[in-house]
Amino acid sequence: MESGLTPEDARAFDRVLGAGTPQNVGYFHFWFSGQKWEWSDEVARMHGYVSGMEPTTELLLAHKHPDDRAQVASALAKSIETGEPFCSSHRIIDTEGGVHHVIVVADRMVDGKNEVIGTSGYYIDVTTTIAEHRRETLDDTLPELYAARAVIEQAKGALMLVYGLNAEQAFRVLSWRSQETNTKLRALATQLVTDLRSMVHSTTGMRTEFDHLLLTVHTRIPSDGPAT
Structure with missing residues (x-):
């Protein structure tokens, strides 16, 4: 079975994702x-x-x-x-x-x-709103997205740890960076997880270093990087 999304599923994904991303x-x-x-x-x-x-x-x-x-x-x-x-x-x-x-x-x-x-x-x-519940709709509507979920879940976990967010809030932040930088969500998550391995892991500087990675991650994605 092919793991990629069909054009119809991709458009549906964009509609659902757009409804669930943070507007503020x-x-x-x-x-x-x-x-x-x-x-x-x-x-x-x-x-x-x-x-x-x-x-x-x-x-x-x-x-x-x-x-x-x-x-x-x-x-x-x-x-x-x-x-x-x-x-x-x-x-x-x-x-x-x-x-x-x-x-x-x-x-x-x-x-x-x-x-x-x-x-x-x-x-x-990242105040909890009804928009966060759209993630459940996304999971139910687009099962093909599961092929990319492993790396997205890893990136979400990093956001949850560093910023003290819940899973839905972390997904919204990832979605925001994806749309803000016009970068595919899967590619963004993959590069962010890769970047985490290079962090110094100092106790006092982890948050500052992670902020820099999050704001610049799209600049390090290979031109042939994975697409969601």
Whole structure:
């Protein structure tokens, strides 16, 4: 039996996958000098603001869940002190009192001389929604996808470990990177699992190193890499 998807199944997969990917993803830039922030309209909306709202460190910290605020403040201070990217898994409270579970995936931001001047990346809202249940529909509708599931499950497991996500949230993050970079999901997962073998595995730097791998994994996929 052929393991690849038929064109009809591939189109069905895209429809289901599109319904289950996270829509609340937005970028940010943070310059260490002067602690200047820039965020996309999507990140502003996560916090309950319309476009045009100028973020500050104080504003961002004020929206952190009280139980997570100290941890985020510490991560920011460390980022400024060491030049490491700002990355975190925490909760934010929007202007209406709604709680959002987010992960911040970031990398270094450098100037023309390749000197670190800040950090930039993405806020990903992984709050549980009805969209997460679409994964069950995907499994029922496209059994042919099982041929690619082993490596996808490995990549999901890495995301779950590093970011503290559940299986559905991890799949949504993988799907987001697949669509954001116009890369086949299976190829992305395969390369990410391959990259994991090269990690230094330092206790303090694992999250930062993994963020970099996740944000750049599509650039290392061979041109003849596997297709989902």
